[in-house]
Amino acid sequence: MPGKRSNRKxxxxxxxxxxxxxxxxxxxxxxxxxxxxxxxxxxxxxxxxKNASILASKGAYVDLNCWIEDFFCGEHGKFWMKVTRDKSGKLLAAIASTDDWQHSTKTINPEIPNPSVSEFSYRISRQAGIKEKTYLPQ
Known part of the structure; x- marks a missing residue:
């Protein structure tokens, strides 16, 4: 019986x-x-x-059963999803909200551009898909 210990399912x-x-x-x-x-x-x-107040008194509580991760759809492109593991171990995904971003670790606000990037570089990067037509003299 090959593959009886497979976790592929x-x-x-x-x-x-x-x-x-x-x-x-x-x-x-x-x-x-x-x-x-x-x-x-x-x-x-x-x-x-009571348990929640004890955890809050110790500082920030990091929920290891809930995280934000990057996904890709062939039709709609790249976007971020909030993935949650329930008590049975099943993973559920939903689009990450602004509130989720504020409560996530090691992230920046995606609605505000990176402050270390110059305004010129940011403006040019937004125009990456736009190509100017050049006309050659005849």
Whole structure:
């Protein structure tokens, strides 16, 4: 009985929220989500209020069952999804919101350009797909 210990059946496939085609992982690092207040911990991690207040008193709580990751759709391109592992071990994915970005580790706000990049470089990079027509004299 070859392959009886194979974990191939346990691979999670995610679908594009716009076209329901398969999403492909781009190999980006997982940006885990953290919570600072007891109410946030209680609401998002689903633990009792007392345990949440104990975790909040120790500092930021990093939820290892929830992270933001980069995915690619053949039709809609590249976008970021918030992946959550439930108690049964199944992974669920949804588009990452602005609030998720504010609560993630090692990330910058995607709506604000990188401050270390000059305005000229940023403007030129936005025009990468635009090609000017050049006319040759006849």
């Amino acid at each position: 346990d691979i999670n496939h995610f679908c594009c929220p716009y076209c329901d085609r398969r999403l492909w992982r781009l190999g980006s690092p997982k940006h885990f989500v953290f919570y600072l207040e007891a109410q946030e911990i209680q609401k998002n991690v689903h633990i009792p209020r």
